[in-house]
Amino acid sequence: MTLEEVARRAGVSTATVSRVLNNAGVVKESTRRKVLEACRELRYHPNLHARSLAGGKSRTLGMIVSNIQNPFFLDIFCSLESVAFQHNYEVVVEHTDYRPSRLVAAVRSMLGRRVAGLAVIVSEMEPSLIDELSASNIPVVFYDVGHPARNITNIRVRYEKGMQRTVEYLYSLGHRRMAFVGHHAGLDPLHERLRAFLDTMGRYCGEVRYTSAVSSDSPAGGRQAAHQLLASGFEPTAILCVNDFMALGVLRELRERGLSVPGDVSVTGFDNIGISEFTCPALTTVNIPRRRIGEMAFEILVQGQTATANADREILIDPELVVRESTGPAPEA
Amino acid sequence: MTLEEVARRAGVSTATVSRVLNNAGVVKESTRRKVLEACRELRYHPNLHARSLAGGKSRTLGMIVSNIQNPFFLDIFCSLESVAFQHNYEVVVEHTDYRPSRLVAAVRSMLGRRVAGLAVIVSEMEPSLIDELSASNIPVVFYDVGHPARNITNIRVRYEKGMQRTVEYLYSLGHRRMAFVGHHAGLDPLHERLRAFLDTMGRYCGEVRYTSAVSSDSPAGGRQAAHQLLASGFEPTAILCVNDFMALGVLRELRERGLSVPGDVSVTGFDNIGISEFTCPALTTVNIPRRRIGEMAFEILVQGQTATANADREILIDPELVVRESTGPAPEA
DNA sequence: TTGAAAGCGCTACCAC
């Protein structure tokens, strides 16, 4: 089914059909009606590839995330998608499973689609990408990774701040043995969270003992990490998780072991995903404004042509601690 | 950046560049190298729209879901995506927010993309769609809704079975006051779950009292529904949720109210999503094999050309009860 | 208000 067949059926030219379908130019009401009817009868669906090719422009945004199963990423996607939808854009999402090679492939694929803008919300990185993207000339938003450039805006969260506040808070509650649960040790931005943890620990040198464990980014991973942690004999009074998703599993493992939270062990997450409020006990965490990040991404990608000052090319977010029920005084305090 | 520029730079024809890029036909190793280098230097990314247009075929599958935030849908997407990826296909996903109008738009959009196959995993429906899709001639898989047709395969879960087993199980534990928590009362397949509940209730006529509440498909919705339920004065000893996602909220509300699960109230979900195992207490639910559904969808869409018998066009899944910790004897039993 | 026709960037077929 093509434009031409519709045109023939309606007894007009393809140009006219195109005008009708795009509400462009002026078309006599009667012909418009004829065209629309022909479309219906023929069950015509315009070929979007042809449209993009001919039109040269695109109303599609791309988004790449590390792990779409983690609500943190999913929420940002939904937020972006929602604003985009309101503005008559669509967004296609791809995920990398934290693998740099898949990141590269995903970026290529997005560039091949000629997306109008690309949001890269990932934890892994491949240095060559920033050159490739910067050369591509399409608006790009990086979250967590990458560097600002002509067409690249950076959004990053000050993890150190969040981590620091969390540690200070726990310290003030008397905790002196803390453990960090993370995932994918090799990745930079995650390393950043771990480093933030270690740095903060450094300040209490001697005073606070600590360790860390690593597994996959999932509740099951969190559970496994907690298991490992507990089996090691190190008896933390507080476990800080790299994110809420893993914290779910940590909570579960603790319960399984008969340890009460926060009675025996305090637990903190990071991100403040929706379900962190529905865990038992409700999770103390660090809020990252995912909705806002999605909205910002849209603004930057679509309306960002205005702001060209490189000064605006880096956006910093200060996360804030959200105290709920999973943290309390250290047992021995 | 176009094929032609690459060809010029490499000193060959566009045909040759195309061959190299698609590993098609035979190309001398030296020219192949030249072409590849030109691509690299020029940072060339083939225009996928042009490719689809010219090639006529597509390695993209489409998937439409009602609520991508609900892990049930997300899991099926991930499963499909994963098999697809292994076979060098991609899948684009769109979500409808349970709105028939968005379903129609999503289908149109997918048809416009000329996807190689379409999986429609939704709870809402628009009757005209099945005609439209059946005319489109692309392989389609419907889950829960729609009817089999020449190019349409149906996967459906026998909710009645799952619901029935759940009710029987609860009944055997002494429960005589049950409540159903659902969402989007108007939708057919959901109605189906509710009806399954009501039907089963009917069997115990007089013996079991029951009611139901409705809210949005989210933990917050579940919480609200539970709130409403409890405020009504009806004191259920068991709450059956339309899915696990909402059950999360129900569990939370109960805890908030100081009601113990399963001591005071038993709770069941449906779907057996990953986190249902991580709730507190772990959720008794009905398993729906999401991974398998995603895999089946792929097989049907991509390899399904073989099976043409209409007999194969409907696949039934019997869900099974997974008993965990959120259910127990009725308090007064 | 409408039509003719020149591309958009690529694939695929047919020559050489």
Add this chain to the structure above:
DNA sequence: GTGGTAGCGCTTTCAA
């Protein structure tokens, strides 16, 4: 092995 070239289905001037 490689090049020429006719489309793929649509948008978009430019004329009429």
